[in-house]
Amino acid sequence: MTEAIHPVILCGGSGTRLWPRSRASRPKPFLPLLGQRSLFEETLARCTGARFAPPIVVAGERHVAPVEEQAPPGTRLVVEPAARNTAPAIALAAGLLPDDAIVLVCPSDHHIADVDAFGAAVEAAAKLAARGHLVAFGIAPDRPETGYGYIERGAPMEGGFAIARFVEKPDATRAREFLAAGRFDWNGGIFAFRADVLREELAAFRPDMAQAVAEAVAGGSWSGGRFRPAAPPFARIEGESIDYAVMENTRRAALVPAAMGWSDIGNWAALRDARAASEAGGDGAGSDGAGNIVRGKAELVDCRNVMVDSDGPRVSCIGLEDVVVVVDGDEVLVIRASAAQDVGKLGGAREQ
Structure with a gap:
């Protein structure tokens, strides 16, 4: 054509x-x-x-x-x-x-x-x-x-x-x-x-x-x-x-x-999975081999499938699994990955 x-x-x-x-x-x-x-x-x-x-x-x-x-x-x-x-x-x-x-x-x-x-x-x-x-x-x-x-x-x-x-x-x-x-x-x-x-x-x-x-x-x-x-x-x-x-x-x-x-990167869990899949392409995300994805400053101990995305403060997590932590300025979000679809129900998200 x-x-x-x-x-x-x-x-x-x-x-x-x-x-x-x-x-x-x-x-x-x-x-x-x-x-x-x-x-x-x-x-x-x-x-x-x-x-x-x-x-x-x-x-x-x-x-x-x-x-x-x-x-x-x-x-x-x-x-x-x-x-x-x-x-x-x-x-x-x-x-x-x-x-x-x-x-x-x-x-x-x-x-x-x-x-x-x-x-x-x-x-x-x-x-x-x-x-x-x-x-x-x-x-x-x-x-x-x-x-x-x-x-x-x-x-x-x-x-x-x-x-x-x-x-x-x-x-x-x-x-x-x-x-x-x-x-x-x-x-x-x-x-x-x-x-x-x-x-x-x-x-x-x-x-x-x-x-x-x-x-x-x-x-x-x-x-x-x-x-x-x-x-x-x-x-x-x-x-x-x-x-x-x-x-x-x-x-x-x-x-x-x-x-x-x-x-469609429709929620934080989808973004975590997309980052994990694209890691080999060098997109800047880091992983410790346990399915953890980190952007920003973080320390993860005994964690699996945890994503941390922080634009400033250091995030420390111990013993967590399938959790997403996001720090954006003065706002902090902590969710189970399985509940990612519900973030839009939060008052802060609705009032953005």
């Missing part, structure tokens, strides 16, 4: 599950959680080269400054008037592109260890998208995860699979059944499609949203590299994910499997 692929990078969310490191003033995508570059910079780097057009970043007003600080020259920024979830955000970007543009939707805060595998999946997805499919990337599961949605593979097709169904986050029993079945993938939130196909399917299943987005684009304006959609029509939209609005309804869905070392 010779057509350029247009990356659409989504910057949203509050990142409360990575509090206290992630705050409203410096949210998760813009932090160097793995290596020296931020997750956002890593996402942009994966979508750079002769195969790709300059990216479009979709972000809210509070993310404008870090986006423009970290994005390379030529990046276009769509500033959402309000947060309305992924379907309207993606539709805004698609509304600015030619009908036949191949759109690659990437969250800004995910980690992908195997960039070559990502590139191969992108090529396969682009070919399917050029034939009119809306393509989801299916992440090969390596455990019975209850924190992700799943996609069940249907019949094989050239370059991928039809999609039999999308499945909501399962309980532990169903997650084990999905892993054993071998035909379920995690829904990683990465998609590819032609711009006109996305617009057509959105109009078919969410006509009010499609109309409001079209009006917001038509009434918007560029200032340098920033595009600001018209706010009044966008405010009418009821927020909805691209999964609910389009992917679970369309008959044109396809799936490309992608075993690429993916993680």
